[in-house]
Amino acid sequence: MNDAQMIQTDLGTVLTREEICQIDAELSHVPYKAGAAIDALKIVQAQRGWISDESLRAIAKHLEMSAEELDGVATFYNLIYRRPVGEKVILFCDSVSCWICGCDGIKAKISAKLGIDYGETTADNQYTLLPVPCLGACDRAPVMMVADDLITHLDEDKIDQLFSDVKAKDSVSVGEQ
């Protein structure tokens, strides 16, 4: 981001020209600005990886709503991150069919391998581990997503292969998801 791309707001928080452009395109679909709240959060998160307090205030101002009201929306949805996440988010399915097929053991294996539990990020900032509702691939259980990839029929070897470059180090906690 360079200065020319930024638009200063009087709260001292900034949205880029690109972000504003995309948000404004969404505004044409809604009768009032707050109606684009979730879209705006997703647009900013796509650029920055997560929604910081500063981003939240900037979006709220742009949508003419209070930061508290927007935070109520942001914290409701599990794919909007209000804390920093690693480069890749692991969405781990621990719903019923995956549970029957042994996902608890796989989860333990991932945690041991990466040194992180739910809501935590590896020290090298590569991975954040989060639980997710049934991924709609129960016939290929156990499953998870790593970034945008669905990985099915998980077993111990697959976990070893997937994370072969990762050494378990001290993890950084980003708290409850």
Place this chain on the structure above:
Amino acid sequence: MEKVLTRNIGPEQTPTDLKAYEANGGYQGLRKALSDLSPKDCQAVISDSNLRGRGGAGFPTGMKWSFVPMGDSCTPGHKYLVCNADEMEPGAFKDRLLMECDPHQLIEGMILAAYTIGADLSYIFIRGEYVVAIERLRGALAECYASGLLGENILGSGFSLEMNVHPSAGRYICGEETALINALEGKRAIPRAKPPFPQVSGLWGRPTIVNNVETLCNIPHIIDRGADWYKTLGLGEDAGTKMFGVSGRVNNPGCWELPMGTPIRDLLEVHAGGMQEGLQLRGFLPGGGSTDFLLPEHLDLAMDYNVIGKAGSRMGTGTLIILDDQTCPVGMVLNLIRFFAHESCGFCTPCREGLPWTRQVLQDIEDGRGQLEDLETLAYQVKYIGAMGNTHCALAPGAMEPLQSALKYFRDDFDRHISGGCCPYESHKAHQHQQIGTGA
């Protein structure tokens, strides 16, 4: 059996593009409707076909559409059609396949549904994790706009429709249709009070129909080939075919299109290939995570809404979850309740406070800290959290369904946990862990 919903879906599961879809009869239903049928005619055909909603509740689709104000009885403004592609019910995995492999079938169904109810704007509300389906649907929409199947004056008929893919930001409750509408409006996805029903006052206060993916995929075929043909597809009292699925420890888990009324035994033994070696069938949830358990003695029942209803459960999504004899029923119910407690939107007290309480009681029993009184507590919770009307939406009553039937059918297992002070399946679990743990 004739393949209807999956006629373009082969074993390789490659998606159909517009050319391939049209070459196999695609958009015939739409062409027929736009040239020969009025919206009223279309509504009548769908009503006559006895199509019931595939989203879980089985509400008759034609009747639902008939509540939308039409013509002079409708105030001027937009009407909306929304496809519910949220699919997050634990154990449900049928809509993903339909969208990833044949996106045009869904789009044609949506154009026809919109034409019938007079909608000019439509959305596919899809869970954000379905990245492949999102990309393929967007590609298919672009093909439609480029060839005059969407946008202004579709195929010269005078009917116009805009369609958008709207990826969700998450949360299971977004699948509840009024919560979904709130999510589309950029708010927290908390279910709305009904009435008013969305058919009359939905998105932005305007008439809105929300239908499941699979429901909408049926529409082109019914319009093209008629209600009578559609009714002959079912084996029992329900019409058409259905996407059925089986998950759990069976030999060949999967999802297949079969006639409505297919016996459960066929699903489990023929299509899913029976139980894995060394495992016995204990019970199953016939339609996803918020349906009551049924037992091996129910295997010869037909997968029809009323038949499954009379047996004390619900057809739900039609995707079976199998409980085998080496998996702990208490643990399975705990997993489900944990899910529902986590996904509660928090609006009403019995659900927000009650489900975590139930989860705690079950966790205590599973961990061997349970007392006999806990079973009374669970029965009390089933009664009060499970009663329709005590909560604002069906999430909490749905959560109680597997618990209530587990208490009835697997009471012994609860007792053994309490009297033994531990989970009697623990040795199996330890065995599993050991296998997984080797080489770590």
